[in-house]
Amino acid sequence: MTTLKELASILDLAPSTISKSLNNSPEISDCTKLKVKEAAKEFGYIPNNAARSLKLKRTKCIGVIIPNVTDAFFGKVLHGIEEEARKHNYTIMVSFSNNSHRLENNHLQNFMNFCVDGVLISFSTETQRQKNYKHLNNLESSQMPLVMFDRVLENSVFSSVTIDDLEGAYNATTHLIKTGCKKIAFVSPIAETSVGKNRKHGYLDALQSHGYSSQPICIEFNSYDDFKPMLKEAMKSNDIDAFIAADELSAICTLNTVQQWGYQVPNQISIVGFTNGVMGQCSNPPLTMVSQNAEKMGKETVKSFIKAMEKPNLVRIQHKVIKTELVLRDSTRPLL
Amino acid sequence: MTTLKELASILDLAPSTISKSLNNSPEISDCTKLKVKEAAKEFGYIPNNAARSLKLKRTKCIGVIIPNVTDAFFGKVLHGIEEEARKHNYTIMVSFSNNSHRLENNHLQNFMNFCVDGVLISFSTETQRQKNYKHLNNLESSQMPLVMFDRVLENSVFSSVTIDDLEGAYNATTHLIKTGCKKIAFVSPIAETSVGKNRKHGYLDALQSHGYSSQPICIEFNSYDDFKPMLKEAMKSNDIDAFIAADELSAICTLNTVQQWGYQVPNQISIVGFTNGVMGQCSNPPLTMVSQNAEKMGKETVKSFIKAMEKPNLVRIQHKVIKTELVLRDSTRPLL
DNA sequence: CTGAAAGCGCTTACAG
DNA sequence: CTGAAAGCGCTTACAG
Numbered sequence: 001m002t003t004l005k006e007l008a009s010i011l012d013l014a015p016s017t018i019s020k021s022l023n024n025s026p027e028i029s030d031c032t033k034l035k036v037k038e039a040a041k042e043f044g045y046i047p048n049n050a051a052r053s054l055k056l057k058r059t060k061c062i063g064v065i066i067p068n069v070t071d072a073f074f075g076k077v078l079h080g081i082e083e084e085a086r087k088h089n090y091t092i093m094v095s096f097s098n099n100s101h102r103l104e105n106n107h108l109q110n111f112m113n114f115c116v117d118g119v120l121i122s123f124s125t126e127t128q129r130q131k132n133y134k135h136l137n138n139l140e141s142s143q144m145p146l147v148m149f150d151r152v153l154e155n156s157v158f159s160s161v162t163i164d165d166l167e168g169a170y171n172a173t174t175h176l177i178k179t180g181c182k183k184i185a186f187v188s189p190i191a192e193t194s195v196g197k198n199r200k201h202g203y204l205d206a207l208q209s210h211g212y213s214s215q216p217i218c219i220e221f222n223s224y225d226d227f228k229p230m231l232k233e234a235m236k237s238n239d240i241d242a243f244i245a246a247d248e249l250s251a252i253c254t255l256n257t258v259q260q261w262g263y264q265v266p267n268q269i270s271i272v273g274f275t276n277g278v279m280g281q282c283s284n285p286p287l288t289m290v291s292q293n294a295e296k297m298g299k300e301t302v303k304s305f306i307k308a309m310e311k312p313n314l315v316r317i318q319h320k321v322i323k324t325e326l327v328l329r330d331s332t333r334p335l336l
Numbered sequence: 337m338t339t340l341k342e343l344a345s346i347l348d349l350a351p352s353t354i355s356k357s358l359n360n361s362p363e364i365s366d367c368t369k370l371k372v373k374e375a376a377k378e379f380g381y382i383p384n385n386a387a388r389s390l391k392l393k394r395t396k397c398i399g400v401i402i403p404n405v406t407d408a409f410f411g412k413v414l415h416g417i418e419e420e421a422r423k424h425n426y427t428i429m430v431s432f433s434n435n436s437h438r439l440e441n442n443h444l445q446n447f448m449n450f451c452v453d454g455v456l457i458s459f460s461t462e463t464q465r466q467k468n469y470k471h472l473n474n475l476e477s478s479q480m481p482l483v484m485f486d487r488v489l490e491n492s493v494f495s496s497v498t499i500d501d502l503e504g505a506y507n508a509t510t511h512l513i514k515t516g517c518k519k520i521a522f523v524s525p526i527a528e529t530s531v532g533k534n535r536k537h538g539y540l541d542a543l544q545s546h547g548y549s550s551q552p553i554c555i556e557f558n559s560y561d562d563f564k565p566m567l568k569e570a571m572k573s574n575d576i577d578a579f580i581a582a583d584e585l586s587a588i589c590t591l592n593t594v595q596q597w598g599y600q601v602p603n604q605i606s607i608v609g610f611t612n613g614v615m616g617q618c619s620n621p622p623l624t625m626v627s628q629n630a631e632k633m634g635k636e637t638v639k640s641f642i643k644a645m646e647k648p649n650l651v652r653i654q655h656k657v658i659k660t661e662l663v664l665r666d667s668t669r670p671l672l
Numbered sequence: 673c674t675g676a677a678a679g680c681g682c683t684t685a686c687a688g
Numbered sequence: 689c690t691g692a693a694a695g696c697g698c699t700t701a702c703a704g
Contacts, residue, residue, distance in 0.1 A: 003680095020684090027690085046448050054680090055695080092430060093429050249614070283620065339698085351699095352674080352676080355699055356700090365673060384696085387699090389680090
C-alpha cells in the first residue's frame with residue numbers, strides 16, 4: 001500500500017503538492033500534475049478513504065435500511081438507490097431490519113458510527129405498528145439528512161418519497177367496479193404499515209364514491225397461517241366476486257387459493273394486486289397489478305438526499321409522491 | 337457531535353483514559369470506566385469510525401459485488417451475507433455490476449479506496465464470458481481477503497463458495513429419465529457463466545451415464561428476444577418431452593410458452609428448473625426445482641472471509657461446495 | 673491506575 | 689507554483 005507521503009518522497013515533492021495534484025487543484029502546474037498522476041498509477045497508489053473522511057468530515061457513504069431484500073419490491077428500490085447513488089459518487093451501506101424495530105435501531109446507530117453522510121430508510125412493520133420513532137431523535141439534532149421511502153412517518157421533519165397508494169387502490173377498485181364486480185373484498189398482510197393503511201383507504205373511498213351499497217370486506221392478517229381460514233370464512237358469508245390485494249404475494253396466494261377451491265378467474269372472481277413484479281407476470285392467469293415503479297422510488301430517494309446534502313441551508317423537507325399505473329392482465333374481466 | 341477529547345475535558349481525564357475505558361481496557365479501574373460510560377451516554381458520544389479505521393487499519397466493512405439484486409437468487413444470498421456479517425460485527429457495502437465488467441472493476445477499485453476489510457464477489461456475465469480476471473491482480477498483492485461465490489473463477493488463489501451445480505443438474509436430469517422422459521432438452525440463458533457451464537455438464541453427464549441414445553439438445557441464448565424462436569425451432573425438429581432450465585426465469589418462460597402452444601404440463605412435457613424461489617411456487621402448475629439454499633451460500637461466504645481475516649497466516653484458500661436438493665412439484669410426472 | 677505523546681493518511685490555510 | 693505545518697478523532701506503546 002503506497003501512501004501519499006511515500007509517493008512524495010519518491011518524487012521528491014511535498015505531500016501537499018501530491019495531494020493537490022491528485023485533486024486537480026488549479027494551484028499546481030500541469031507538468032507536475034502529470035508527473036504525479038503517472039507515478040500514482042505506476043506505484044498503484046490508492047487514496048485512503050478513512051483519512052480523507054476524517055479530514056473532510058464526509059464519507060461519501062449513504063446508509064440504507066430496508067425491511068427485507070428478498071422482497072422483490074425492496075430489491076428493485078435498492079437497485080434504483082444504488083444506481084443513482086453511484087451516479088453521484090456515493091457508495092451505499094445496507095442493512096436489513098427484518099421488520100424488527102430493535103434491529104432497525106441498531107442499524108441506525110451503526111450508520112452514525114460510520115459517519116455516513118445520510119440515511120435512507122423504509123421502516124419495519126414493528127416500528128410502524130408501535131408508532132415508535134424515538135430512534136429518529138438523535139438524527140434530528142445531528143443534522144444528518146435522512147430520507148424516508150415507501151413506509152414513512154407522515155408529518156415528520158424528514159423528507160419522504162412514497163407511492164400514491166391511496167390513488168392506486170382507488171383506481172384499482174374503480175376498475176373492478178367498472179368491469180361489473182359487485183362485491184369486492186380487500187386482502188392485506190400489511191395492515192399496520194403506512195402503505196397498507198393508505199391502500200385500504202383508497203379501497204374504501206372508491207367503494208363509497210361509487211355509491212357502493214354493500215359493506216366493505218377487509219381480510220387483514222399477520223401470518224399466512226391465518227390467511228386461508230380467514231379467506232374461507234369471508235367467502236362463506238359473502239358472495240365475493242373480486243379481490244384487491246395489498247401486495248404481490250397476497251395477490252398470488254389469493255389467486256391460487258380460490259382456483260384450488262374451484263373458482264374461475266376472472267369469470268367468477270376477479271383479482272387485482274399491488275406491485276407489478278415478475279410473480280404476477282408468471283402466474284396463471286397473469287395478474288392485473290398496480291405498478292409502483294420501484295426503481296424510480298429508489299432514484300428519487302437518493303435525489304432527495306443529494307438536494308439536502310448540497311443545499312443544507314435551504315428548506316430541506318420535501319415530500320415526493322410517485323404515481324401508480326394499473327397494468328391490465330387476465331385476472332380481471334374486460335370493461336363493460 | 338461530542339468527541340472523545342471533549343468528553344475528556346468534561347470529565348477532567350486524559351483522552352487516552354477515555355478511549356481505554358470505552359474499549360474496556362483492563363488497565364482502567366471499574367470506577368473510572370463506569371463514570372466514563374455514563375458520561376458517554378449522557379453526552380451522546382458516538383465514536384468516529386473513520387478515525388478508528390485510520391488508526392487501526394481495519395474498517396469492519398465488507399464490500400459485496402453481485403450482478404443484480406433484483407434477481408431473487410442474489411437477493412437471498414445478499415440477505416444471508418448481511419445476517420452473517422452483522423453477527424460478526426461487520427457492515428456491508430454493496431454494489432451491483434449489472435453484469436458489466438467495467439462496472440465490476442470500478443466497484444472493486446472503489447472498495448479498495450474505502451479500505452474494506454474484504455470483498456465478496458460473484459462475477460458479472462461479461463467477466464466470465466471474456467475470462468477477464470485482471471482486476472483481481474491488485475487484490476492478490478494487497479493481501480485483502482476476497483471470497484468468490486456462485487459465479488467463480490476456478491483454480492484461482494481466492495477462496496470460493498459454490499453450489500454443486502453439476503450434481504444438481506445431474507440429479508434433475510436423472511429424475512426426468514426415471515419418470516419416463518425420452519427426449520430431454522437443456523435451456524440456458526447463462527451458458528457463459530461458470531454456473532451455467534457446470535449445469536450443462538451435469539445434464540450431459542446424466543444423459544450419458546444413463547445410456548441415453550438421442551443427441552443432447554441445448555437451447556442457449558443471451559436475450560429473451562431469441563428465446564421463443566429458438567424454442568420453437570428446437571421443438572419442431574425434436575420430440576422433446578422434457579426441459580431442464582438453468583435458472584428460474586427460463587423455467588417459468590419455458591412453462592408458460594409451451595402451455596401457450598397447447599402442450600400439457602407435465603403430461604406431455606415435463607419441466608425442471610433451477611433456483612427454488614417464489615416464482616416457481618407461484619406458477620401453474622408449480623415447478624419442480626433444484627433448490628440452492630441461497631442464504632446458506634451467503635453465510636458460508638462470510639464465514640470463509642472471517643476465517644481468512646482471523647487467521648491470515650494459515651493457508652487461506654478454501655473451496656466450499658453446497659449441495660442442492662430436488663424439490664418435487666407438479667411440473668414433472670411421478671416416478672415410474 | 674492515569675496521562676503525555678506520537679502517529680494513522682490525508683487536506684488546506686498560510687507562507688514564501 | 690511549491691512546501692511546512694497543523695489538525696481531523698481516534699489508539700496504544702511508553703512513562704510515571
